[in-house]
Amino acid sequence: MIPTPFAAGPVVGYLFVALAGAAIGSFLGMLVYRLPIILKRQWERDCREALALPAAGPAETFNIAWPASHCPQCRAPLKIRDNIPLLGFLLLRGRCRHCAAPIPRQYFLIEALTTLGALASVAHFGATPRGALAFVLTAALIALTFIDMREQILPDTITLPFLWLGLLANRNGLFASLDAAVLGAAGAYLFLWLVFHAFRLATGKEGMGYGDFKLFALGGAWLGWQLLPLVLLFASLAGALYGGALILAGRRTRATPMPFGPFLCAAIWLALFYGWPLMALYLRGVHG
Ligand SMILES: [Zn+2]
Known part of the structure; x- marks a missing residue:
């Protein structure tokens, strides 16, 4: 039997699961926004290469990890506390600290759904390999849902x-x-x-x-x-x-x-x- 946080009681166990879910939800929110951009740039490069067109010029680095989270409106970097899943959005009341531009509600929604998905997976399948894998699939389905809706x-x-x-x-x-x-x-x-x-x-x-x-x-x-x-x-x-x-x-x-x-x-x-x-x-x- 693998030791899990549930060894310290169900409250500690579910708290751990909720925190892990929220953190992964925060990652998914970023993935949903960035992955389609990364893919489209890749497709454009592939097309230019296939058509023997000159490259579009050096693009700024853009991947899953870079640049750091920032406001899409004024590009001010987010403070660490703004980046806390769920709470960051609520504490900022859904607006950028610098320019007050609204933060898309999608981020909060994805974080909330992923947290609920983690809790539901463990409640339904237990703190077991089945529960962990059910959550992994839940996370993938959430990312696919939002990417398909957007793009x-x-x-x-x-x-x-x-x-x-x-x-x-x-x-x-x-x-x-x-x-x-x-x-x-x-x-x-x-x-x-x-x-x-x-x-x-x-x-x-x-x-x-x-x-x-x-x-x-x-x-x-x-x-x-x-x-x-x-x-x-x-x-x-x-x-x-x-x-x-x-x-x-x-x-x-x-x-x-x-x-x-x-x-x-x-x-x-x-x-x-x-x-x-x-x-x-x-x-x-x-x-x-
Ligand atoms: Zn801003």
């Missing part, structure tokens, strides 16, 4: 490593048998790929992106193939309800593209935590 991309740099991680976790059957996980990963990708091309042939429109196939495959790797119909059902229903509500509210037309990734992420998360109880409920409903 309509699901970066391979997140989807593919976490797909492999799901298969590795299930070598010992942590969430599904290895057999179900391998079939789930390959089957999920193939299924959405077929739907995508059938839809494209029938309507001439593209309803999804390849990132969605990889995200669904990630779901299959973690959950096993048996829970994939539930994931698809839940994601489609949630997406249709949300899209319909936006159309009714006059905030979008039928033609406006809407990312599917956030709904897939939410459905995968729900299935990891409650997939089998939901399946049992459904089967009992069907068979009386």
Whole structure:
């Protein structure tokens, strides 16, 4: 048995989990903002190279660690206490200390969701390898959700490593048998790929992106193939309800593209935590 902070009692244990969740949430908020910029610069460099165009000139260094956190408006660096997850935002009342520009609420939201995700993972799966891995997946799904909402991309740099991680976790059957996980990963990708091309042939429109196939495959790797119909059902229903509500509210037309990734992420998360109880409920409903 690995010693955990829970050896000192549940209060200490959950406090530790909440702090760790908030700190990782703070990292995710930065990742959601920076990763798409890093990727777009990389794609631009690759395109210029492929087209034999001159390089765009030396760009300022920009990566996950550099430059240090600063206000996007006045570029004043953040003080250490402004950088404290959750509290920093509340103490500043959501505004920059120097220029009073509003700090995007997204940072606070990501930190709060990640903290709750950490607490939920440990409460549901225990302070165990399952609990830790459930939280790792939760964190990845939160990052993918916000990146897809902001940029309509699901970066391979997140989807593919976490797909492999799901298969590795299930070598010992942590969430599904290895057999179900391998079939789930390959089957999920193939299924959405077929739907995508059938839809494209029938309507001439593209309803999804390849990132969605990889995200669904990630779901299959973690959950096993048996829970994939539930994931698809839940994601489609949630997406249709949300899209319909936006159309009714006059905030979008039928033609406006809407990312599917956030709904897939939410459905995968729900299935990891409650997939089998939901399946049992459904089967009992069907068979009386
Ligand atoms: Zn500022």
